[in-house]
Structures are given as structure tokens and as C-alpha cells.
């Protein structure tokens with residue numbers, strides 16, 4: 001990996017098309033700096049754009065169905081079938097819990113570094129994004145891990161929001177899909193770039209900030225305001241501003257209105273060619289068209305924390321979403337470490353291992369803490 005001095009940070013501002021991303025993305029029209037009149041509230045039935053560009057298909061497949069309650073024999077059989085498919089899938093993506101010894105054996109004499117996605121990984125997916133809290137047990141597990149291993153949370157949410165939800169000062173955070181990085185200050189770091197700032201955190205601690213999409217803050221604010229306006233009459237629609245990206249949630253929108261919300265977002269974004277749309281779990285994510293993602297954030301953090309030597313370091317990244325695939329890819333392709341996909345349904349992934357849900361994530365983190373404590377005790 002290149003050092004910071006060697007890293008081509010200028011490319012960050014050159015607006016290249018995101019290369020080889022596994023994320024479904026759409027590059028959109030031309031900018032109009034004013035609150036655009038072209039954002040018409042189209043009548044239902046006129047949704048050709050979002051049908052032909054695949055947005056609707058992506059929306060329909062954007063989140064696994066919640067597990068059915070087993071109420072009668074017919075459903076029980078269906079559920080057994082689902083399990084057979086899941087267990088077959090696990091031959092390719094073995095359980096990280098069952099493979100725990102394999103994982104820690106690979107970490108022999110190496111420093112484990114932990115990267116954690118937030119929604120769907122540390123907190124279960126819930127209807128209200130403002131109520132996606134970690135359980136007390138999960139909080140204890142993350143705190144435990146952070147005590148022994150360098151740890152970072154990498155999320156689509158804003159850094160401030162993730163910090164508010166996690167509340168640990170000893171770890172690093174990368175919000176807005178890696179475009180808002182905050183990590184503990186170290187005197188040894190020398191990054192000479194306008195997007196790098198040394199700052200003082202709310203808690204009074206010195207920190208480093210790296211924000212490769214800083215110049216997009218005004219345009220994200222503008223688009224956020226427009227999206228709030230054009231979706232306000234759609235019951236259940238909810239728009240979030242993450243500072244460097246913005247999200248339009250449709251989890252609580254009647255499925256009949258999905259074409260309406262998709263078309264409205266599409267019409268807004270036609271005017272912003274420097275923004276792209278990606279699909280998350282029942283959410284449309286609008287972000288800057290820059291060559292930066294969660295994978296780049298992982299590389300950046302490893303470098304900046306002095307943990308980029310693959311002979312000494314084993315990074316482990318746990319995540320559930322399409323955006324986490326960029327990080328899995330970085331770890332797999334560099335043969336650097338392990339991606340662990342959190343999923344209760346079979347999915348193609350660049351991860352090596354799987355965990356079924358947030359409960360298993362917590363068990364895995366607790367196992368790491370226990371293993372480290374046992375190792376430290378035997379070393380004495």
C-alpha cells in the first residue's frame with residue numbers, strides 16, 4: 001500500500017467514475033444550481049426512468065425478508081428448505097464462530113485490527129433509523145474488543161451520529177461510507193493534504209480528521225433540502241443528511257409508492273452529475289462521485305494507524321451491506337485479512353466467513369476478547 005505521501009490524493013478531487021464497484025450505481029444528469037423546476041411531482045404510471053434503469057428491481061431486492069414466524073407445518077417445511085439452502089451457502093462462507101480457531105491461528109504473532117459496520121451488524125435493522133441502538137451486551141463486547149485491538153466503526157451514517165450511538169472515544173470512526181474519518185491523533189502522522197485536519201473532538205481529545213469529499217458539503221445540503229421537499233407528501237418517506245451523503249429511506253413507504261419515490265429522487269439527481277446513487281437496505285443513498293468508499297477508508301486507517309504491514313497485521317471487517325463489499329474486496333484481494341458477512345440469507349460476497357445476525361456478531365466479538373485474555377494470561 002502506498003504511504004500517505006505517495007497516495008494519489010489528488011485523484012480524490014478528480015471525480016473519476018467509481019472503479020469496479022460491486023455497488024449498483026447510476027451516474028446522473030446535469031447540474032442546475034437553483035432549486036430545480038424540473039423536479040416535477042410526476043403522476044403514478046409515468047415511471048419509465050426508474051423501471052428501465054433497474055432502480056425498482058434493486059429496491060425490491062434491497063433487504064432480506066424478515067424470517068417468517070413458524071406457525072404451521074406448511075411454513076415449517078418451507079423454513080426447513082430455507083435452512084438447507086442456507087447451510088449449503090455456508091459451505092462457501094463458513095461460520096466465523098465455527099471457524100474461530102482457524103481465524104485466530106492465522107493471527108498468530110500478528111496484531112488483529114477490527115473494522116465494524118454499524119446498522120445490521122452492531123444494531124439490528126429496525127423501522128426507525130433514529131432508534132437503531134446497540135444492546136448493552138453488544139456495547140460491552142465492542143468496548144472489550146477496543147480494549148485489546150485497534151478498532152474502527154465504518155458506517156454510512158454521519159460520523160457524529162455513529163459516535164452518538166457508540167460513544168467510545170478510544171476507537172476510530174469512518175462515517176458517510178468512509179468519507180468522514182476521525183481517528184486518534186498521533187504525532188508521527190504526516191499527511192499534507194487539504195482534506196486532512198488536526199482537530200479537537202467534543203470530548204477535548206486531539207484527533208485527526210480526513211474528509212476527502214469536503215467540497216461537496218454545500219451540494220449535499222442543497223440536495224438534502226430538495227429531497228425533503230419532494231418527498232414530504234409520501235407517507236413514511238424519511239430523508240437523512242449525513243454531511244457528505246444523504247439517504248432517502250423507503251422502508252416505511254407503501255410498496256405501491258416506491259416507483260413514485262424512486263422517480264422523484266431520479267428527477268432531482270438528473271441535475272447533479274457529480275452525485276451518484278447507490279442502493280442500501282430499503283434506502284437510496286446519494287453520494288459524491290469520487291473514488292472513495294469503505295474499502296479505501298480501511299486502507300487509509302490501516303496506513304494512518306501504522307498497521308499496513310500485512311506480515312504483522314490481520315484486519316477483520318464485519319458488515320452486512322452492499323457498501324461493505326468494497327472493504328471485503330480490499331482484504332480479499334490483498335490477501336490481507338478476513339471479511340465476515342452478516343446475513344441470514346444466502347448472498348454472493350467477497351467476504352470469507354459469515355455470521356447470521358447481530359447476536360452472532362456479539363458472540364464472535366466476545367470470543368475474541370476471551371481468546372486475547374487467555375493468551376495474555378498464558379504469556380505471563
Ligand SMILES: O=P(O)(O)OC[C@H]1O[C@H](O[C@H]2O[C@H](CO)[C@@H](O)[C@H](O)[C@H]2O)[C@H](O)[C@@H](O)[C@@H]1O
Nearest residue numbers: 118119125126127129132155156247251281283
Ligand atoms: O453502513 P451502515 O452503518 O450499515 O449504515 C447504512 C445505513 O444504515 C441506516 O439505515 C439502515 O438501518 C436503519 C435502522 O435499522 C433501517 O431503518 C434502514 O432501513 C436501513 O437502511 C441509516 O439510517 C442509513 O442512513 C445508512 O446509510
